[in-house]
Amino acid sequence: MNGARPSATADLVWSLFWIAVGAAMFAGGFTMDRLQGQHINPYTAPGLVPALLGIGIFVLGAILLARSVRHRASTHVGGAAQASAGRLALAAALCIAYAAGLVGRGPPFWLATAAFVFVAILAFRWPELKARGELAKGTAVAAACAIGTAAAVTLVFQELFLVRLP
């Protein structure tokens, strides 16, 4: 991982999350139908393993909690690995918009793919292209990549692998 160690505060929040997840898993497993009506062996109850894993995660979360409280009292270790929030939000928004919003929701796959690749390449390269005065060239490269990707992926998956594209 490319970053500093997460802070004890972040670990503290995570430990509470894990404790909650462990408790929920245990509750889910424990209250799960034990299929007694089907006279199955009680040791094969479907909730057994999730409940045990829930206990495991709960205990590990509690150890993380104790450790983060101890570290928080003594030192501050640093922050989580840093990323540009703007670029991350843009990447996540574009990817999710394409995969969950466009694919299978109306526009043909090739069009959705070409639009995504074109917009994503241009959006992320825009500052660099603008600084170097290469906007026209950069737009042409993005368009070529978009058309090439859409054509190649559609051709390979639809014609070669016989996948019914979304």
Place this chain on the structure above:
Amino acid sequence: MFNGLVLFGHSLADFADPATLGIIAVSSLVGIVIGALPGLTATMGVALMTTLTLKMQPNVALLVLVCTYVGAIYGGSRSAILLNIPGTPANAAACLDGFALAQQGKAGRAIGISTTGSVMGTLIGMLFLAVATPVLGEVALKFGAFEFFWLALFGVIISGNLTGDDPLKGWLVGFLGLFVAGVGQDPIHAYERFSFGNRDLAGGFQLIPALVGAFGFAEVLTVLADRQARAKIREFGSHLPRPGDVLKYWRTILRSGIIGTFIGIVPGVGEDVASWSSYAAARRASKERDQFGKGSVEGLMAAETGDNACVPGAIIPVLALAVPGSAPAAVLMAAMIIHGVQPGPLIMVNSPQFVYDVVAMMLYATLGIFVFGILLVRPLLKVLQISREIIMPIVFVLCVIGSYAIAQRLFDVWTMLGFGVVGYILRRYNYPMAPFVLGIVLGDLLDKNLRRGLVLSDGDLTPFFTRPISAVLAAVCVATILMNFAVVRRAASWAWTAAMPWRRAA
């Protein structure tokens, strides 16, 4: 032994037609390019290639994946040497001496050493693959439910302990992976667990979309979120491997190859640990240890031999036990199952030819990286200079269509997205991904065998701790966990010194 050689000969002959050799060339090259590009890991490459090979014949599809795997681990050394950025996590150790050599104007020499080390490492690992798989398969036939339960737990615990810098976080995500594997119909009674009435969720999460998300989409987010500097490539001299290096450093090569292979066999540990362990062992044994980190030929050779030897090593437990030795091997195992090959203890009984097919695939992949390692040095430099802002959107398109193509349902695309977001967040907070993947892969094995074991013993836990193999695995699991506590480490150290008083005197 002789029978094995005959089977191996058949496998070599089967792959030796022009079309298959062309496939080997292309997939090795794809692997090298994936490995060379920082941000594209071997696991992601093998997962994406799995989706591209669904319609191929099983042997050809697995050949493509093995070549991609070997190529990616080798290719990662290029960016480590030229840019000081490991192409895959396995090549981090190669940065130390590889980049130092490049700074001294010897980048070509470093590439040659990396090619020599990778080829020798893969060959050593391949020999162990051919010899150890039948032996381990024989031992594995004695495994019952108790042993398989411990083996699954052992994989997650060891992987959590060794793959990150915080074992506690490794175990947490490993357990989470085990849980995720249990979502959907349970493997014994087909009872729907945690599906909340959702028909898609009742089928559980498909492994490949989950892995493509955790490694592919999460990596796309990571790379796009961080601003990337444009790569600057230095000038370099001859990159041809030198046979003299093999003769001069044969001990280092052999030692690193053996270390790499054995670390590969340990479930879920993988190439990065193999590389660092080989590097550390070479440094301890070297007469020129002061040169390590400053451009040592021996250091680079050790790191590159170790990580590539780990590749065949990681496939040994896949074939013999159905337990992957590394994250890319986990994807490879999933691909085998998709293609109708059932790895595990019975493989030497039911399809011994397949084991030697994999050995032959490894040999052809080695040839692929050797040829491209010599021929395509300068074109690969151009690939390294392509902006990652151009590559990543295209990779994401492959993540989407690859996840969709397996069962042609949009739920798998959403699975990929969900696992990608979760994977990204976990990575940002130093949670390693390898134990998570191993948990997903081994969840079914652990679940079924714990419950079967309890039925066999009528609820008695004693056989889990008294059967010989179970006892060893249980002891290793417990010791691994306990050794992370300072008080236990101090007590163990005190007991060790007390038991061997001459060490105290020394």
